[in-house]
Amino acid sequence: MTELLVGTKKGLFVLRGDPQVGEPFEIVTRAFPGDVVEFAMRDPRTGRYFAAHTSGFYGPRLMYTDDPTGEWTQAEGPSFPEGGDASLERIWMIRPGEADGLLYAGVAPAALFTSTDDGESWSLNEALWKEHQAGDWQPGAGGLALHSICPWPGDPLRLAVGVSAAGVWITDDGGQTWHTGFDGLVPEYVPEEAQEGTSALCVHNMHRAPTRPERLFMQFHGNVYRSDDEGSSWQEIKAGLPSGFGFPLVIDPSDADSAYVIPLVADIDRVTPDARVRVYETRDAGSTWTAHGDGLPSNEAYLTVLRQAFDSTGHGRDMQLYFGATSGDVFGSSDAGSSWFQVHERLAPVTSVRVA
Amino acid sequence: MAVVLLRAPLSQRAGNTSDHDLPGSTVGEVLRELERRHPPIVGWILDEQGRVRPHVNVFVNGERTSEGSAVGPSDVLHVLPSISGG
DSSP states (O other): OEEEEEEETTEEEEEEEOTTTTSOOEEEEEESTTSEEEEEEEOTTTOOEEEEEEETTTEEEEEEESOTTSOOEEOBOOOOOTTSSOOOOEEEEEEEOSSTTOEEEEEETTEEEEESSTTSBOEEOHHHHHHHHHTTOOOBTTBSEEEEEEEETTEEEEEEEEEETTEEEEESSTTSSOEEOOBTOOOTTSOHHHHTTOOOOOEEEEEEOTTSTTOEEEEETTEEEEESSTTSBOEEOOTTSSOSOEEEEEOOTTOTTOEEEEEOSBTTBOSOGGGSOOEEEESSTTSOOEEEOTTSOOSSOOOOOOTBSEEEESOGGGOEEEEEOTTSOEEEESSTTSSOEEEEOSOSOEEEEEEO | OEEEEOOTTHHHHTTTOSEEEEOOSBHHHHHHHHHHHOGGGTTTSBOTTSOBOTTEEEEETTEEEOTTOBOOTTOEEEEEEOSOOO
């Protein structure tokens, strides 16, 4: 049995089903009806569920529970210190860290928050916030967001984060100091003469390979990249894809040469190319890509898959993959993408998908 | 004391009470006092910088106001969501 947490524009849907059967999952519960649930996940260390949701009227907040069908508790934060200008706009990502009780939250306006008590309270990473305030950080279309958080397995001092649109930031001392990972990233959306040295780098998604942690994969605004030096520099790997544009990216945690992306046409037309839905897989670190569409819509399909709406569980050829679209459709695979089935249809526009 | 009138879900976070007699000389001061007495409502009307959230309206005696607007001892504050959304 697999449990999915599907954040949507109209609440959190908890779905359960058996992917081996290949039939739609059942809706176990719908939480936060009417609110946008931008992200939801379950911390596998504690079993605690988190949901970041925003009321259109009363603002964003982080909730947690041990039972998603029951009551949720509001966390203390994340919120910006009083006396400044910033107020929380959105929580983009919650990610477990590499120490007991440690979690990270990425938010808009772009900032990193840390919890050391299993997510009950949160504090701002002041050093990265100072970089934000001192720098010329510009928002992407979705806002100025810290949305990708990549811990280093076994080392809580090392972390890389991705910001739209302010590039990659890396710490080796637990967040006391930060340096950039900009080399090789090409912002084709700014004039060529303005590209050199700009921080307007629109990272869409970033993941670290756990078995080779100096390697990261990135979906960028118009390109796909790989880094083999801890995120310091990046090599383009989009050759073989129908487009370099897209939002989500996942990896097989057992295979440092693997990545999956779901390309969209371009930034000016953010739908699946050729009116069909296909997931692209590499098993050679981006040298070649294989298209998977068996079981996915193959004609008159103009889907948009957002950056947090793709996830996996397991590894190898039995790895399960799930993604949701703004059409309200959710799809799954139990064979690492070779074939797909419809997990659910006609939900509200999907903002995030995570396997619980 | 000014009177603050809340509707659900805000009233549920303020002791399941719709009417609140609260001191304060500005909208912000009155609402901060509401937060002090009912912590579950922190962050719902005012953001962390004390600003009324963009899609919340605070009316004083029928006039739409902001956090810095003056409040008299017999004024009535209605806190309502905006007519917005999607």
